[in-house]
Amino acid sequence: MAEQMSGAEMVIRALKDQNVEYIFGYPGGAVLPIYDVLFQQEDIKHILVRHEQGATHMAEGYARSSGKVGVVLVTSGPGATNAVTGLTDALLDSIPLVCISGQVPTPLIGTDAFQECDTVGITRNCTKHNYLVKKIEDLPRILHEAFYIASSGRPGPVVVDIPKDVQFAIGEYMKPANLSDHQSYKPHLDGDLGAIEESVNLMLKAKKPIFYTGGGIINSGPEASKNLRELAKLTGFPVTSTLMGLGAFPASNSQWLGMLGMHGTYEANMAMHECDLMICLGARFDDRITGRLDRFSPNSTKIHVDIDPSSIGKTVHIDLPIIGDCNRVISEMIRIWREKTDKSRISEIADWFKQIEKWREVKSLRFENSDKIIKPQYAIQRLAEATKDKDTYITTEVGQHQMWAAQYFPFEKPNHFMTSGGLGTMGYGLPAAIGVQIAHPDALVIDIAGEASVQMTCQEFSTAVQFRLPVKIFILNNEYMGMVRQWQQLLHGSRYSQSYSESLPDFVQLAQAMGGKGIRCENPNELDDAIKEMLAYDGPVLFDCRVSREENCLPMIPSGKAHNEMILPETKNIENVIDEKGRTLV
Amino acid sequence: MNAHLQPSGSAYFITKPTAKPERHTLSVLVDNEPGILARIAGLFSARGFNIDSLTVSETEHEKGLSRITVVTVARPKILAQIKLQLERLVPVHKVHDLTEEGEPLERELALVKVAGTGENRVEALRIADAFRAQVVDASTSSFVFEITGKPNKIEQFINLMMPLGLVEVVRTGLVAISRGAAPM
Numbered sequence: 169m170a171e172q173m174s175g176a177e178m179v180i181r182a183l184k185d186q187n188v189e190y191i192f193g194y195p196g197g198a199v200l201p202i203y204d205v206l207f208q209q210e211d212i213k214h215i216l217v218r219h220e221q222g223a224t225h226m227a228e229g230y231a232r233s234s235g236k237v238g239v240v241l242v243t244s245g246p247g248a249t250n251a252v253t254g255l256t257d258a259l260l261d262s263i264p265l266v267c268i269s270g271q272v273p274t275p276l277i278g279t280d281a282f283q284e285c286d287t288v289g290i291t292r293n294c295t296k297h298n299y300l301v302k303k304i305e306d307l308p309r310i311l312h313e314a315f316y317i318a319s320s321g322r323p324g325p326v327v328v329d330i331p332k333d334v335q336f337a338i339g340e341y342m343k344p345a346n347l348s349d350h351q352s353y354k355p356h357l358d359g360d361l362g363a364i365e366e367s368v369n370l371m372l373k374a375k376k377p378i379f380y381t382g383g384g385i386i387n388s389g390p391e392a393s394k395n396l397r398e399l400a401k402l403t404g405f406p407v408t409s410t411l412m413g414l415g416a417f418p419a420s421n422s423q424w425l426g427m428l429g430m431h432g433t434y435e436a437n438m439a440m441h442e443c444d445l446m447i448c449l450g451a452r453f454d455d456r457i458t459g460r461l462d463r464f465s466p467n468s469t470k471i472h473v474d475i476d477p478s479s480i481g482k483t484v485h486i487d488l489p490i491i492g493d494c495n496r497v498i499s500e501m502i503r504i505w506r507e508k509t510d511k512s513r514i515s516e517i518a519d520w521f522k523q524i525e526k527w528r529e530v531k532s533l534r535f536e537n538s539d540k541i542i543k544p545q546y547a548i549q550r551l552a553e554a555t556k557d558k559d560t561y562i563t564t565e566v567g568q569h570q571m572w573a574a575q576y577f578p579f580e581k582p583n584h585f586m587t588s589g590g591l592g593t594m595g596y597g598l599p600a601a602i603g604v605q606i607a608h609p610d611a612l613v614i615d616i617a618g619e620a621s622v623q624m625t626c627q628e629f630s631t632a633v634q635f636r637l638p639v640k641i642f643i644l645n646n647e648y649m650g651m652v653r654q655w656q657q658l659l660h661g662s663r664y665s666q667s668y669s670e671s672l673p674d675f676v677q678l679a680q681a682m683g684g685k686g687i688r689c690e691n692p693n694e695l696d697d698a699i700k701e702m703l704a705y706d707g708p709v710l711f712d713c714r715v716s717r718e719e720n721c722l723p724m725i726p727s728g729k730a731h732n733e734m735i736l737p738e739t740k741n742i743e744n745v746i747d748e749k750g751r752t753l754v
Numbered sequence: 755m756n757a758h759l760q761p762s763g764s765a766y767f768i769t770k771p772t773a774k775p776e777r778h779t780l781s782v783l784v785d786n787e788p789g790i791l792a793r794i795a796g797l798f799s800a801r802g803f804n805i806d807s808l809t810v811s812e813t814e815h816e817k818g819l820s821r822i823t824v825v826t827v828a829r830p831k832i833l834a835q836i837k838l839q840l841e842r843l844v845p846v847h848k849v850h851d852l853t854e855e856g857e858p859l860e861r862e863l864a865l866v867k868v869a870g871t872g873e874n875r876v877e878a879l880r881i882a883d884a885f886r887a888q889v890v891d892a893s894t895s896s897f898v899f900e901i902t903g904k905p906n907k908i909e910q911f912i913n914l915m916m917p918l919g920l921v922e923v924v925r926t927g928l929v930a931i932s933r934g935a936a937p938m
């Protein structure tokens with residue numbers, strides 16, 4: 169016979185049955201029954217945050233770095249609305265989350281009751297799916313379904329809104345069932361074999377091929393990264409990746425071109441522009457990638473592998489669509505390639521690599537170092553050097569520092585780089601680092617931050633102190649919202665409207681006030697020692713790294729331009745590069 | 755291969771559309787659950803898709819399924835996105851483009867209130883008869899007609915009633931079904 173229990177007990181039981189170890193949450197009236205059950209058990213550990221947005225980003229960091237579902241628990245009304253930013257972030261970056269929210273009792277719904285808000289209404293368009301549980305009989309099924317939907321297919325956030333009377337109601341609990349025969353929700357995992365064979369035929373003919381990989385490889389699991397490396401080795405083709413896919417292919421590999429897109433390398437963007445065959449694996453032709461669509465890779469045949477049919481052909485015309493899971497499709501590509509040949513195409517595409525080498529010689533990531541002030545690029549290089557023998561996970565906030573992290577920190581492994589790509593949420597990195605540290609207690613976790621972004625969620629530093637999580641917050645403090653300042657320089661005659669970070673807190677004292685360690689460094693000659701000190705400290709650190717204030721993040725494809733029209737480090741008068749039309753865009 | 759795209763000069767690229775917008779009737783089979791209509795309508799408004807007409811009603815009670823008929827006007831590329839985005843919604847079972855699959859049967863119902871006396875009243879009745887509209891309510895000075903048919907037939911009827919004392923119209927919006935034996 170099925171077990172009888174309260175709705176609140178079902179929530180905790182379902183979490184256990186879904187192998188959840190940690191939840192990130194904040195209590196309130198509408199979730200008290202759940203918190204009461206939480207109090208009386210020890211399997212599920214609760215991380216008490218300082219703001220619900222922090223909980224959502226922690227869950228994202230936890231999920232992205234571990235491949236598991238991140239779980240959030242918030243109260244009704246303000247608890248739920250505070251979670252909206254993180255839910256939207258997870259939707260845009262395809263991160264599996266389950267967010268359980270309390271709701272006012274069912275008879276009060278619609279009466280503007282205390283702390284009532286229309287949570288399912290508000291989150292409908294920022295979740296993959298959401299539920300309002302009106303009857304206890306539906307609760308167990310919905311809880312398990314939420315995990316299945318969040319983690320399968322193209323992952324995403326799912327909200328389960330549970331009214332307080334349903335939490336008190338007694339009903340029958342049901343264990344997780346096999347949901348792969350769900351009536352209406354059926355992710356498409358296996359690619360069409362004919363199309364995959366066709367893709368291999370195209371690869372065997374290509375003279376100027378390129379793998380354009382993205383977050384879908386990470387979503388597909390570590391096997392997908394392994395198989396991508398195998399496929400790259402088999403074929404000998406060059407590989408580039410989006411911001412979201414960094415680490416899927418090792419930066420130390422000679423076939424690696426660096427990140428592509430707006431702040432990608434010259435070689436990656438030029439190769440995308442000039443290729444004759446583009447093999448897109450789990451990337452979505454985002455506007456930061458394509459630049460001017462009418463001049464995007466004009467002479468290539470395009471293959472697109474994606475689990476979400478709506479990603480294919482959304483902005484760019486695709487010649488050969490393959491709907492399926494990256495790992496499965498790549499495995500098939502490898503199998504079919506091997507059936508056809510045991511040779512790579514290295515010698516056939518030698519001219520292509522010669523051309524790529526010429527583009528590499530442009531050294532688009534070159535910067536002028538200084539022995540007086542710390543250059544932000546240099547700071548990241550030194551950080552990478554100091555951590556290269558450790559299992560290091562990097563998160564970022566949003567801005568120039570984020571792009572510098574992507575450009576100058578060499579990622580070798582998947583799931584080691586957590587950043588807010590699609591929504592671009594300042595304040596993501598610090599809580600995300602906490603989530604990563606919880607998933608990987610012994611690893612080194614560093615948030616590469618900006619002084620403006622970090623102030624959006626820095627109260628979570630106190631969460632890190634409370635749970636003894638030794639996250640390192642490495643702030644590239646340029647006293648500017650640097651990315652905004654750069655755009656103002658490019659587009660608005662260097663009128664730096666509201667982009668100067670006034671009245672900054674003393675980050676060293678801030679860290680100390682919250683019970684952590686603060687370090688400041690202003691001199692490039694002292695940087696290595698300061699980084700060493702940070703790494704040696706067995707607790708959370710806020711590192712105030714004072715860097716040059718008006719450094720620009722280059723290279724850059726400016727608004728309204730194509731891949732072959734980048735601003736390079738030596739470009740003069742960058743104020744005049746963007747024309748009138750480009751100014752109206754972002 | 756992007757020759758079909760027009761230049762605009764943008765990182766947020768705004769494609770200058772070349773293809774012509776087309777009117778399509780979509781039939782969407784969904785779970786009849788609370789909020790489903792908001793989900794569908796919300797998808798259209800959030801992504802800037804057009805809705806010309808939308809009707810919804812439970813059609814298979816035992817299975818808890820409803821059928822939503824949406825008429826939309828969109829260029830082919832957007833139309834493809836509309837269908838794919840609808841299919842992404844968890845409670846959506848199937849999306850059929852009835853227009854693409856062949857001439858579907860399309861019907862609408864309207865209730866048309868006409869007030870008048872004398873010659874106008876006689877003329878209204880005569881036209882109603884020609885259109886096979888039913889009189890569902892009558893007073894000495896008014897009629898309510900019920901008319902079903904293709905939207906343009908209803909349009910025509912309403913236009914003819916205009917000078918005869920048309921007071922009010924309500925329309926159901928379009929419902930549609932494919933021809934032949936096969937279900938959706």
Ligand SMILES: Cc1cc2nc3c(=O)[nH]c(=O)nc-3n(C[C@H](O)[C@H](O)[C@H](O)COP(=O)(O)OP(=O)(O)OC[C@H]3O[C@@H](n4cnc5c(N)ncnc54)[C@H](O)[C@@H]3O)c2cc1C
Pocket residue numbers: 260261262321322323381382383384385387388409410411412413427428429430431432449450451452453454456457473474475476479492493494495566567570571588589590591592593651
């Ligand atoms: C300030 C700023 C600047 C930026 N500049 C750049 C830049 O220069 N370069 C850059 O690359 N990005 C940049 N971005 C990030 C950019 O906005 C996008 O977030 C990013 O490019 C999208 O990455 P993606 O295409 O890999 O897609 P993701 O958002 O990671 O989407 C993954 C795709 O893979 C599919 N997928 C998911 N799971 C699977 C699976 N199992 N199998 C197959 N397919 C799957 C999904 O359906 C989706 O289409 C920037 C962001 C910010 C905030």
Ligand SMILES: Cc1ncc(C[n+]2csc(CCOP(=O)(O)OP(=O)(O)O)c2C)c(N)n1
Pocket residue numbers: 565566567568569570592593594617618619620621622644646648649650651652
């Ligand atoms: C929540 C939020 N608000 C506003 C923005 C717009 N924005 C993008 S980058 C940026 C400046 C970031 O400044 P900082 O954190 O100091 O990073 P820097 O660019 O200086 O490295 C702003 C305001 C954003 N991305 N997110």
Ligand SMILES: [Mg+2]
Pocket residue numbers: 567618619620644645646647648649650
């Ligand atoms: Mg800054």
